[in-house]
Amino acid sequence: MINKIIENRLYIGSSLLLCALTYLLNYCTAISECTLVFTMITITVNFITFTCSKSKSLKGLAFAIVVSFALLMQLPYYIDGSIVNGLIFASLSSLMISLYWSTSALQKFSSKFSFVVSNTLSLIIAAIIDGILMSLFFAVNKNFSYLRILDIFSRELSYKILYGFLASIIIFATFKIFKVTNNPNYKLK
Secondary structure (H helix, E strand, C coil), rough: CHHHHHHHHHHHHHHHHHHHHHHHHHCCCHHHHHHHHHHHHHHHHHHHHHHHHHHHHHHHHHHHHHHHHHHHHHCCCCCCCCEECCHHHHHHHHHHHHHHHHHHHHHHHHCCHHHHHHHCCCHHHHHHHHHHHHHHHHHHHHCCCCHHHHHHHHHHHHHHHHHHHHHHHHHHHHHHHHHCCCCCCCCCC
């Protein structure tokens, strides 16, 4: 009974955090800011997947995306002084798709590796998928030259991987400090 109450509170708190972070995602103007928020969203979704379930994490993410889209759909988005139509829809769609595959990978990895390793690998997968999808959006809409798209993709991927590794080090250190078991068969429930 108490575990269920704690799990529900964690889920509600994490879902509210997802709403705030998803909303902030499209207010970021620099690649480094956007990738930091993306990494925080991915870690939050992975945490929900690990403590609750993949289904609950994706439902929480979908709720956050719908709320954010409703609030942001009229927001004009400018890059290099020109308006980019459809960017908010594209970024939120890319977020949902990349995190779906990331959580699937997390589930497969967590049976073989610790949470820290599984989380790191799933962060990398999410970063690659999101980068590819956003690059395709820019290429299809002809917003940038292919060289500029490649530059954005490489910088975005570099930042996401850097933030992912830093977050993994922090999670690992936190597990060690609080003596949380870091093995594949341990659940936080």
